[in-house]
Amino acid sequence: MEPALASEKRDRSTQRSADLSLHEKLALIGLIEEGMKDGSSECPAMADLFDNLWDLVNRTVSGSRIDRLSPEVSRNGFRVIEINAESGENLGMLNMLYLNKPIPCYYLVYVEVAPPFRKRGLGNRIIEHFRAFLAEKGAIGILDNIIPPEDPTYTIYLKQAWEPIESLTGSNPGHVGDGYMIYVPPRLQNRNLSESIIKLLHHLKRRRASIEMRDNEIMVRRTITEFKELYDALLVYFKDAIEKKEAPPIMRFMFTRFVTKLISFRRRIGDLLGYTGGESIEQITLAPEVAGLPMKSYAPREITHGEVLVSGDLEIWARLPKELREAPARVIERLPNYRRPSLLNWLKTSGRDxxxxxTIGDLMDLGFDPTRLKEITIDGKNFIFERMQARQTQEVEKKRFILERLAPSMTGQRAGSTPVKVNPPLLTIRDRGNAYVLRHKVAGIHWEEALEQIQTVPGLRSVNRTLSIDRIITVSVQRAQDLLGSMIADAESLGPDAFAYFVSWDIEKNRPGLIVDFQASYLESIWIA
Known part of the structure; x- marks a missing residue:
C-alpha cells in the first residue's frame, strides 16, 4: 500500500502545482529563497514547482508582446506601456510623462521588469519600443541615466540613438540636465532644439515632486496587488492542509515569510513622498486559519541543505553552547526574545507574558517581528542575535570592517555632548536560509523606536513637552551620522545612512537615558551598529 499512497500524494502535489500560474509559482519560490534557480531532489516539497520552470520562463519571455494603454486611461499626462506574455502574464511596464510644451516630449519615469524575467533582454526591448513610439509620435524622449559612464552597460542607450542632453543644449549654466539623455526622432533632427529643451528641463524640475508622487503611487499599488496575488497563491498551494486544520512546518514558514515581508513593506511606504494610502495595505486580511498558525521564522529541513557557515570572531563561536553550534537556527530561535519596549507594551496590553x-496573526497586529532579536548570555556577558536574510551578510561584513577600523579613533568622539560608540558585528552564522548576527547588548534602543515610545506612552509625552526629548534624539542622531560620514573613507561603499543608531534607554523603566544639567540636556550615549 505504501507505493500507492506515495503516488497518490505526488498526484495531489502535481494537481496543486497545476492550479498555480507561472507568476504564482515564481512568487512562491522567491518567498522561500531569493535567487533560487533550480529544483533539487533534496527539496521534495518544492519539486513540483520547479519542474521545467525556468524553461517555461524563457518561453514566456520569448513570446512576449507590447501593449500600449490608450491615452484615455492615463491621468495627469502619464502614460503606460506594458509588456505581456502571450499567456497573459505581465512581465514589465514602462511609465512615462507627456509634456506638450514647448515641444512634444515623453519623459521616461521608470522601466520595471518583473524580477523573475530580468536579465533576459526585456529592458532593452522596452526601450527599443519606446524609441519606436517616439518616432511614430514625432516627440522627443528624455530619461535619467543613472548608470555611471565607466560602467560597461552605460552604452545601452547610446546604441539605441540616445545621447547626453548636453550634446544639444551645450554647457548652458542655467540648465538642469545633469544625467539626462535625449532621443530626437527623425522628423525633428534638423531643427534647433536647444532653447526648447532647456525650457522642458525646467518644466520637469517643477514637476519633479508630482513625478515622484506618481511613481510612488504606482509602485505601492502594484506591490500591494502582488502581495494579494501571492497570498492567494499560498492559499491554493496549502488548500489541503488548511481544510484539514493541519500546520506543516513548510506552510507555517511560508506564511510567516509572507507576513514579515508584508509588514516590512507597510513600514517603508509611510516614508514615501506623496503616499497617504497606508490603510490600503489593510486590503490584505489573513484568514483565521492562517492568522492562528504559530509562526516559523526559519526554513524547515525539507527545503534546505548545505552546511553551517560562520564568519567573524571564531573565539566567540567556540564559546557558544555545543547545542547551538550543532543546530544554530533551531537553538537561536528558541532563545528569549529581546525585551524591547514595543513588545513589552503589546504583551502587557494584550494580557500575555x-x-x-x-502567531502569524500577532505579527500583523504588532507591525514588526519581535522574534528577529534574541538575547543570549556568553561567559556572563549579554549579547543579541539578529536574524536577517542570508543575502545581507555581505553588507554586514562591510559594516564590521568599517566599524572595527573606526573603533580606536571613535574614542572620545561626541555628537554634541553625547558620547558616540560603535557596536560592530562580532559573529555571523548562516543556517537554514537565514543569517544570525551577534553583537553586544547595549543599554539602548533604536532611535526610531525611542521616538515612537515618546510619542505614544502618556508619561513620556508629558516629559517630552518639557524637555523636548524627541528633538534631542533627532539632533543627536543627525550629528552622529555627520560624524560617521566625516570618518568614512571615500573608497568605502557604505554611507552613514546605511548604519543603525541606538540611543541610551532604560528598558526596565521605559525611559530615555538623559543627562540633565543647567546648560543643556543630552543623551548618555549613542551606539552605531
Whole structure:
C-alpha cells in the first residue's frame, strides 16, 4: 500500500502545482529563497514547482508582446506601456510623462521588469519600443541615466540613438540636465532644439515632486496587488492542509515569510513622498486559519541543505553552547526574545507574558517581528542575535570592517555632548536560509523606536513637552551620522545612512537615558551598529 499512497500524494502535489500560474509559482519560490534557480531532489516539497520552470520562463519571455494603454486611461499626462506574455502574464511596464510644451516630449519615469524575467533582454526591448513610439509620435524622449559612464552597460542607450542632453543644449549654466539623455526622432533632427529643451528641463524640475508622487503611487499599488496575488497563491498551494486544520512546518514558514515581508513593506511606504494610502495595505486580511498558525521564522529541513557557515570572531563561536553550534537556527530561535519596549507594551496590553508563543496573526497586529532579536548570555556577558536574510551578510561584513577600523579613533568622539560608540558585528552564522548576527547588548534602543515610545506612552509625552526629548534624539542622531560620514573613507561603499543608531534607554523603566544639567540636556550615549 505504501507505493500507492506515495503516488497518490505526488498526484495531489502535481494537481496543486497545476492550479498555480507561472507568476504564482515564481512568487512562491522567491518567498522561500531569493535567487533560487533550480529544483533539487533534496527539496521534495518544492519539486513540483520547479519542474521545467525556468524553461517555461524563457518561453514566456520569448513570446512576449507590447501593449500600449490608450491615452484615455492615463491621468495627469502619464502614460503606460506594458509588456505581456502571450499567456497573459505581465512581465514589465514602462511609465512615462507627456509634456506638450514647448515641444512634444515623453519623459521616461521608470522601466520595471518583473524580477523573475530580468536579465533576459526585456529592458532593452522596452526601450527599443519606446524609441519606436517616439518616432511614430514625432516627440522627443528624455530619461535619467543613472548608470555611471565607466560602467560597461552605460552604452545601452547610446546604441539605441540616445545621447547626453548636453550634446544639444551645450554647457548652458542655467540648465538642469545633469544625467539626462535625449532621443530626437527623425522628423525633428534638423531643427534647433536647444532653447526648447532647456525650457522642458525646467518644466520637469517643477514637476519633479508630482513625478515622484506618481511613481510612488504606482509602485505601492502594484506591490500591494502582488502581495494579494501571492497570498492567494499560498492559499491554493496549502488548500489541503488548511481544510484539514493541519500546520506543516513548510506552510507555517511560508506564511510567516509572507507576513514579515508584508509588514516590512507597510513600514517603508509611510516614508514615501506623496503616499497617504497606508490603510490600503489593510486590503490584505489573513484568514483565521492562517492568522492562528504559530509562526516559523526559519526554513524547515525539507527545503534546505548545505552546511553551517560562520564568519567573524571564531573565539566567540567556540564559546557558544555545543547545542547551538550543532543546530544554530533551531537553538537561536528558541532563545528569549529581546525585551524591547514595543513588545513589552503589546504583551502587557494584550494580557500575555513574555513566554507567549506568537502567531502569524500577532505579527500583523504588532507591525514588526519581535522574534528577529534574541538575547543570549556568553561567559556572563549579554549579547543579541539578529536574524536577517542570508543575502545581507555581505553588507554586514562591510559594516564590521568599517566599524572595527573606526573603533580606536571613535574614542572620545561626541555628537554634541553625547558620547558616540560603535557596536560592530562580532559573529555571523548562516543556517537554514537565514543569517544570525551577534553583537553586544547595549543599554539602548533604536532611535526610531525611542521616538515612537515618546510619542505614544502618556508619561513620556508629558516629559517630552518639557524637555523636548524627541528633538534631542533627532539632533543627536543627525550629528552622529555627520560624524560617521566625516570618518568614512571615500573608497568605502557604505554611507552613514546605511548604519543603525541606538540611543541610551532604560528598558526596565521605559525611559530615555538623559543627562540633565543647567546648560543643556543630552543623551548618555549613542551606539552605531
Amino acid at each position: 513574555t513566554d507567549y508563543r506568537l
